[in-house]
């Protein structure tokens with residue numbers, strides 16, 4: 001199976017250090033088209049293609065742009081979320097590395113469409129090697145008048161600044177990310193106020209993932225409807241997936257929605273190592289859900305994955321073969337959340353730790369039936385009462401695994417004593 005190329009159509013086609021080279025392959029044509037359109041028309045184009053945000057929450061992107069346009073403010077901000085902290089997710093890195101000018105162009109278009117004058121890119125600390133590439137792209141775009149004042153003679157001012165995170169997963173969450181940009185500790189805050197009204201430096205802010213933004217210039221120039229011709233009625237177009245774990249060719253692939261999971265894992269990613277059998281696949285990183293081998297023939301669409309109890313989320317797939325037990329996988333996943341919880345609220349801080357301790361007892365064969373009941377209860381309470389998405393989703397993999405692999409959580413009657421943590 002071949003990698004499809006719509007979002008990735010520029011990969012390898014131009015010198016990523018040169019704006020001239022980018023312009024030779026049609027760079028900034030989308031911006032030139034956009035500034036002759038009304039911002040709402042651009043939002044409607046995105047809505048017609050049913051684009052959902054690619055950062056994990058699957059929020060309707062066209063609606064987000066319309067809402068952002070409607071907010072009044074002398075200054076407004078677009079933030080590009082390049083934190084990419086979700087495990088098994090490394091698609092945004094490829095977009096930045098292979099097509100940096102397209103991202104810059106996308107942000108300028110977003111600024112025009114929403115009436116924003118400031119753009120911030122928040123990139124994870126681990127992508128420091130990509131900083132020079134982006135800084136160079138920003139500088140060259142400025143020199144060519146695509147950033148700055150009166151862009152393309154349309155009385156439109158827009159500038160972009162690059163910020164680096166310091167290596168915390170929680171800083172991918174909108175309010176934590178904003179606090180980090182403001183120079184504060186990167187911890188989430190209560191909402192409302194929602195960031196679309198009061199975001200970074202109290203300005204109306206629209207936060208969008210790298211992949212979500214990167215799609216926009218291509219959609220604007222897609223006169224033939226190549227994007228809309230792919231996928232299904234509800235999952236239109238293509239998606240980047242990053243496949244990690246026990247596969248022969250881990251990597252990032254662009255797939256038309258509707259490609260089966262089997263085609264992704266065994267076709268594009270080369271299948272499992274010789275002689276190994278599939279145990280589970282986790283979809284959407286550590287905060288995603290897991291499925292057993294019966295997921296293989298499921299088409300990769302929002303609706304089909306949901307009917308199998310999993311989600312597209314960030315687009316990551318962790319393929320796990322039978323050399324790793326379900327419990328070991330869950331313990332490692334739980335370690336991640338115990339480590340990454342910012343500790344600000346009790347359900348998440350304590351819940352993640354106690355789930356981890358019970359999983360360790362299960363592995364050691366010392367857990368009681370009451371422990372298992374308690375673990376399930378903690379997971380439910382966390383999802384309902386945590387302050388931010390980290391605590392709300394940290395138990396997704398565990399709860400889905402409890403459904404798919406109930407035998408792993410069975411303990412003998414002998415072990416039904418007290419709750420010992």
Ligand SMILES: Cc1cc2nc3c(=O)[nH]c(=O)nc-3n(C[C@H](O)[C@H](O)[C@H](O)COP(=O)(O)O)c2cc1C
Nearest residue numbers: 053054055081083084085172173174208209212389
């Ligand atoms: C703990 C946590 C981490 C997140 N990390 C990221 C991230 O690294 N990149 C990202 O785009 N979105 C991340 N998100 C989702 C963002 O909060 C937000 O929904 C997204 O950036 C919006 O862009 P989109 O609509 O284009 O997906 C994270 C959310 C949570 C709760």
Ligand code: SF4
Nearest residue numbers: 342344345348388391
């Ligand atoms: S849910 Fe977890 S990460 Fe989010 S604010 Fe509470 S403690 Fe911090």
